Amino acid sequence: MKAVLCKAFGPAETLVLEEIASPEAKNNEVLLDVHAAGVNFPDTLIIEGKYQFKPPLPFSPGGEAAGVVAAVGEKVSHLKVGERVMALTGWGSFAEQVAVAGYNVMPIPPSMDFTTAAAFGMTYGTSMHALKQRANLQPGETLLVLGASGGVGLAAVEIGKAMGARVIAAASSAEKLEVARAAGADELINYSDSSLKDEVKRLTGGQGADVIYDPVGGDLFDQAIRSIAWNGRLLVVGFASGRIPELPVNLALLKGAAVVGVFWGSFAQRQPQDNAANFQQLFAWHVEGKLRPLVSQTFALEQAAAAIDTLGQRKAVGKVVVTVR
Ligand SMILES: NC(=O)c1ccc[n+]([C@@H]2O[C@H](COP(=O)([O-])OP(=O)(O)OC[C@H]3O[C@@H](n4cnc5c(N)ncnc54)[C@H](OP(=O)(O)O)[C@@H]3O)[C@@H](O)[C@H]2O)c1
The missing domain is CATH 3.40.50.720 (NAD(P)-binding Rossmann-like Domain)
Incomplete structure (x- = not known):
């Protein structure tokens, strides 16, 4: 699969696009075919080694994604292959596939497209x-x-x-x-x-x-x-x-x-039921038209560095999304 990689901590321009092996869904994990990945401020920090989490090198940045479940680990029962979902990944979403803990994956309403879903989870x-x-x-x-x-x-x-x-x-x-x-x-x-x-x-x-x-x-x-x-x-x-x-x-x-x-x-991990209730309300408001997530710019996977730079340079408005499929 294609993935944007951070091979050494540094500015966005040092990220590279490479062909690497696809991850697998182990135990409680879900494998996602990524359609779109949201860009968030932590992406500007994690590639520089300045965020609270420092993934082992090399890694793909990208803290959230929307896509389709491609496989589930044997301990995952709340999701099935083919389901449309959004996921909080921490990193790894600027790639064609990402494996993520099942509790961080949530089905999305049929009316929500992947670009919107990739721009929704973290911010809302x-x-x-x-x-x-x-x-x-x-x-x-x-x-x-x-x-x-x-x-x-x-x-x-x-x-x-x-x-x-x-x-x-x-x-x-x-x-x-x-x-x-x-x-x-x-x-x-x-x-x-x-x-x-x-x-x-x-x-x-x-x-x-x-x-x-x-x-x-x-x-x-x-x-x-x-x-x-x-x-x-x-x-x-x-x-x-x-x-x-x-x-x-x-x-x-x-x-x-x-x-x-x-x-x-941390709230989503410690209080999953309260977080799920929050999202039921958010999805309902979205369907009612009370929430209209603004995606001001989309970038192709090859341009993920430019997408991250938009936030780092204080130029982003609303959300910036990397389109993967
Ligand atoms: N606590 C949590 O759970 C949580 C979750 C998600 C994000 N966050 C944090 O929330 C913050 C915003 O994240 P975001 O994804 O919404 O980022 P964003 O879209 O880039 O928005 C950040 C805003 O901060 C302002 N800003 C002021 N000085 C800036 C600077 N030197 N560089 C960039 N922006 C600057 C900008 O508005 P003006 O130009 O109008 O000042 C900009 O619109 C980050 O610190 C992120 O880590 C926290």
Whole structure:
């Protein structure tokens, strides 16, 4: 099979496309014929050896895929050959086939195409878990989303609206903010040319945001925590800016606020039934047209490096997908 390989940790341009042996589905594993693979920010880090997981070299990057079950290990009973599925693979999806633990594979609705399914699991799974289990977002509350045109950010805008919140989208350019507006955002803040803290205060009549969704970290976190409402919840989702911020905890004390960690991959593994329930809701909203995943660019397998670079260079809007079949 064809696979994009990382043979030494380094930038995307060092990835190579090679012919290698297909993997097998052992025990509790599922072998997937990959049709499309979603690109996520961790792909930019894992090839550089900077992510929390360091796969043994050589490996194929690609943390999620959609495709058809080609084989199942003897201990897998919930899936059958030929079923259309999405899978959280961690790595290995920028290839024609990938073997993945069965608990990370989920059937997709008949109405969902493979490109959409490859763009759905990680971002909507993360944002749903963040807003539901971690923030307990309530109808009528104000939700501030940072990096609101990115993968997890845009999903948070749509899910926030579906949950009945007033959504303030914040991003670094007018073009990116238009994407968030099209996804349903009520208010927009361009944090390249205005103070995030001042704008949030202005838009909330001085109250601040009830829930803050932060996949960016760094300087934006520092401003965001100062714009949180009484009893607010700040969701720590990621650090796309490259800096893990530090918190003077008196700020949490003064607002009676909570800073809440979000780790969807671990949640999906530890609480599979809650995760499955989240996806039933997400699939229902998709069928109802409340969620309209934006795939702004697709790349062929040979161009996977360029696909990863799009995210690394802060140029991606919505999701970028590698089309494999
Ligand atoms: N906790 C979890 O379970 C979980 C799950 C999935 C992803 N994540 C994390 O969430 C973050 C976002 O992932 P994603 O896949 O949504 O990425 P993405 O599509 O590339 O979006 C990241 C956003 O961050 C902003 N950003 C600010 N500084 C940046 C920089 N130096 N480089 C790139 N982007 C920058 C960009 O928006 P602006 O230009 O508008 O600022 C961009 O839209 C990552 O840190 C990822 O690891 C966490």
